[in-house]
Amino acid sequence: QGERQSEYRGFKLDPFQMEAIRHLQERRSVLVSAPTGVGKTLVADYLIEQMFNQGRRVIYTAPIKALSNQKFKEFKRLLGPGNVGIITGDVVVNSTSQILIMTTEIFRNMLHLSPEALDGVSHVIFDEIHYLSDEDRGTVWEESIIFAPESMRLLGLSATIPNADELAFWIQDIKGHEVAVVRHFKRVVPLRHFVYDRTRGACTLAELKEFKAKRDKEIEESDELWEPEGPKYAATTHIDLVDYLSKQRKLPCLYFVFSRRQCEEKAEELGKLVNYLTPGERNQVLTFFDDRIEGMNIDSMPSVKRMRKTLERGIAYHHAGLLPVLKEIVEDLFERKIIRVLYATETFAVGINFPVRTVCFDSVRKFNGVDFRPMTAQEYFQMAGRAGRRGIDAEGYVYILTDLNYFRPEEYPSTDERTVEPLVSRFTVSYNTVVNLVATRSADEIHKVLKQNFASYQTNAERHEIETGLATARELESEIVGGACEQLNQAGCPLYASGLNARAADLRLQLKRTARRRRSKDKRADIRSQLEAVRAELGSLDSRKCTTAQKRACRKLLARRGVIVGRMQSLYERMRRLGSEERFVHEFRRKQALLERLGYMKDGVLLPRGEIARELHTQELLVTELIFSGVFHEFTEDQIASLAVCIDYEPRRGEFPAKSVPFDVDRIREIAAQVEMVEESYVGASAVRFFTGLAPLAYQWSQGAEFAEMLRGSTYAEGDVVSAFRRSIDLLRQVRAACKADAALADKISDVMRRIDRDVVEVVL
Numbered sequence: 001q002g003e004r005q006s007e008y009r010g011f012k013l014d015p016f017q018m019e020a021i022r023h024l025q026e027r028r029s030v031l032v033s034a035p036t037g038v039g040k041t042l043v044a045d046y047l048i049e050q051m052f053n054q055g056r057r058v059i060y061t062a063p064i065k066a067l068s069n070q071k072f073k074e075f076k077r078l079l080g081p082g083n084v085g086i087i088t089g090d091v092v093v094n095s096t097s098q099i100l101i102m103t104t105e106i107f108r109n110m111l112h113l114s115p116e117a118l119d120g121v122s123h124v125i126f127d128e129i130h131y132l133s134d135e136d137r138g139t140v141w142e143e144s145i146i147f148a149p150e151s152m153r154l155l156g157l158s159a160t161i162p163n164a165d166e167l168a169f170w171i172q173d174i175k176g177h178e179v180a181v182v183r184h185f186k187r188v189v190p191l192r193h194f195v196y197d198r199t200r201g202a203c204t205l206a207e208l209k210e211f212k213a214k215r216d217k218e219i220e221e222s223d224e225l226w227e228p229e230g231p232k233y234a235a236t237t238h239i240d241l242v243d244y245l246s247k248q249r250k251l252p253c254l255y256f257v258f259s260r261r262q263c264e265e266k267a268e269e270l271g272k273l274v275n276y277l278t279p280g281e282r283n284q285v286l287t288f289f290d291d292r293i294e295g296m297n298i299d300s301m302p303s304v305k306r307m308r309k310t311l312e313r314g315i316a317y318h319h320a321g322l323l324p325v326l327k328e329i330v331e332d333l334f335e336r337k338i339i340r341v342l343y344a345t346e347t348f349a350v351g352i353n354f355p356v357r358t359v360c361f362d363s364v365r366k367f368n369g370v371d372f373r374p375m376t377a378q379e380y381f382q383m384a385g386r387a388g389r390r391g392i393d394a395e396g397y398v399y400i401l402t403d404l405n406y407f408r409p410e411e412y413p414s415t416d417e418r419t420v421e422p423l424v425s426r427f428t429v430s431y432n433t434v435v436n437l438v439a440t441r442s443a444d445e446i447h448k449v450l451k452q453n454f455a456s457y458q459t460n461a462e463r464h465e466i467e468t469g470l471a472t473a474r475e476l477e478s479e480i481v482g483g484a485c486e487q488l489n490q491a492g493c494p495l496y497a498s499g500l501n502a503r504a505a506d507l508r509l510q511l512k513r514t515a516r517r518r519r520s521k522d523k524r525a526d527i528r529s530q531l532e533a534v535r536a537e538l539g540s541l542d543s544r545k546c547t548t549a550q551k552r553a554c555r556k557l558l559a560r561r562g563v564i565v566g567r568m569q570s571l572y573e574r575m576r577r578l579g580s581e582e583r584f585v586h587e588f589r590r591k592q593a594l595l596e597r598l599g600y601m602k603d604g605v606l607l608p609r610g611e612i613a614r615e616l617h618t619q620e621l622l623v624t625e626l627i628f629s630g631v632f633h634e635f636t637e638d639q640i641a642s643l644a645v646c647i648d649y650e651p652r653r654g655e656f657p658a659k660s661v662p663f664d665v666d667r668i669r670e671i672a673a674q675v676e677m678v679e680e681s682y683v684g685a686s687a688v689r690f691f692t693g694l695a696p697l698a699y700q701w702s703q704g705a706e707f708a709e710m711l712r713g714s715t716y717a718e719g720d721v722v723s724a725f726r727r728s729i730d731l732l733r734q735v736r737a738a739c740k741a742d743a744a745l746a747d748k749i750s751d752v753m754r755r756i757d758r759d760v761v762e763v764v765l
Helices: 002-006 015-025 040-053 065-079 104-113 129-133 138-147 164-175 205-221 238-247 260-271 279-293 302-311 324-335 377-384 431-440 443-449 454-482 494-513 518-540 548-578 583-597 608-614 620-628 637-644 665-683 695-702 707-711 718-738 743-756
Strands: 029-033 057-062 084-087 099-103 121-127 153-158 179-183 191-197 201-203 253-256 315-318 341-344 358-361 365-367 372-374 396-401
Touching: 015 029, 015 040, 015 153, 015 179, 029 040, 029 164, 040 057, 040 065, 040 099, 040 121, 040 153, 057 065, 057 104, 065 084, 065 099, 099 104, 104 138, 104 431, 121 138, 129 138, 129 153, 138 164, 153 164, 164 179, 164 454, 191 205, 191 238, 201 205, 238 253, 238 260, 238 358, 238 396, 260 302, 260 315, 260 341, 279 302, 279 324, 302 315, 302 324, 315 324, 324 718, 358 377, 431 443, 431 583, 431 608, 431 620, 454 548, 494 518, 494 548, 583 665, 608 620, 608 718, 620 665, 620 718, 637 695, 637 718, 637 743, 695 707, 695 718, 695 743, 707 718, 718 743
Parallel strands: 029 153, 029 179, 057 099, 057 121, 084 099, 121 153, 191 396, 253 341, 253 358, 315 341, 358 396
Antiparallel strands: 191 201, 365 372
16 A cells, blocks of 8 residues: 555656545545646545545545546546446436546535435545635535535645635534645746747846836937837737747647637637648648537538638637537647647636646736736636646746736736635525525524634634734733823823824914815814814813923833724724624525515425425526426426526626517516515525526527527527536426426426437537
């Protein structure tokens, strides 16, 4: 076993990998915090194979379906098809297998609905556990950790996070067993970070700041260089940077662009200028491409033709709007090192590891769904970490394209991986959580659970830190006051009189400033009133006589006390911002009251609507109301397919509702409006999402239309359509589970799922 620990699958294990494995063998939970691409997943692979050989069950959770699918294929090859299963909401294969791969959402739902299905599971692996900090989905990771059985051990794999200890202490606190933290900062292939501008060339950020300051001064002082119209500097483009990398022999390159459209445009632009492939490689690429899409009836689609044309020059693009098969082709060719330059959005950086020699960024700013903001250090390293191929490159290179006309150095991310942002809890209480807690726990247990989240742990830790700081500050203030004169800064103290004189001088200055302003009549009257009061107090003072030395000593004491009082005020403000210790309990009670109002529960007991909502984790209220209104019974199969794709769909910019919808949309909107009204009344905002943009396409697809024909004339990206259809399969699976007692309806929903789950929409594992 000792020999096994030092080597695995032909790899010599690094010390951090051996340390993590030792802790796991000693029945501890483990958090591994390490940079991208250093081999964290090897620890998970080792654990899975070990437990499999011992006849124990393991669950592996991933944040995205693509990563789950990849791990499923990998372990199927390693352990045999019958021993590995996958559950991702829209795909279920071998759901009772010894080794189960699933999304974190599925694991969380199993803990609530079918904990008995987890009997015999010794470990759960959370890949990319730093998703706990994700604004939209982070709460799923917290619930998964909170509700996991205490006997189950956890292996969390994370990018570098500074507060791994805090996360480990929280897990240890609520699970009652030891959690070891294994950190690894050193990359196998170190990164070198540059910015690139065509005028200066490649350099560090500090060097570029210095260059720009010097150049700006030269431009200002030179008539020849100064052009009042137009930009000061010539724009630097991706072509300039890629050309530089090619000359420096720093390809292959992964070039991140935070725009789908620009990914494609830049790839096509480069393809018109450069061809990286030999005739033999070109033939190899085209044969591979044509074989992969054969029989799918998509070869005539413009997007497929564009990708084929770009790939034959050793260039590609990758984003969520592409057909899944096109993304897979790009990934496979990139892994085979045939693609020299790949333009990709940041989704390419999540989970699946495709190392390259160089990573580039087209900008430091990204769109977050609302506006543009600088990328965080965590986001930067998630992408930059792909640079540097183990065993091939001595160094990995990272370049940020810079436009000196819009150069803001403060927006550039830190290149020190130890300065990435700490994990912050995103815990919220969903309606699904409320009904499941009510169904399975007593009021006292619920109250306890609602205080076990990472947010409460972080808040309590901060509150303790503030209270300690306040206690220390009060002690210091007492020491200062205790060693001072009894009249310090009180009436009778010369310093108090000095303060009043300073106040009077300030009021006189204010009076002088407002003297000529007609609109300041009331303000001047107020200032005069204050000034008279100060003068009256000064006239009544009987200040004691103090020496200059005494006054100087007292001023020092007052200055010290002022600093401490300022610190205390800052701490009080931090305490105020923390809010109530019971905030999640209050949130639970508000949602519980709402659910009682809608008839989901009464006196702490679930009613039929509440039992249905237990099975739903997507738009629980809207879907439950649609079920009870008879919509799923009355609509045809094709109408249900059309309806399902509208529920919880978040439109991208520039999308509009469909002009014509193949079902009674007014009826649906009336039900949605009732839910929205009650939500706004009880919790202040509604979470209902319903958008009809894809309804006509889903209707055609359910009726058997060809994918290419269905999309003709549509402005929707093919990948978005496929993703939306797959999400509707996931939703319909939830509806079928919720209505399993109604066999006829369950069969009807299964038929709808079959109609959607075909051809390019189907996931083949």
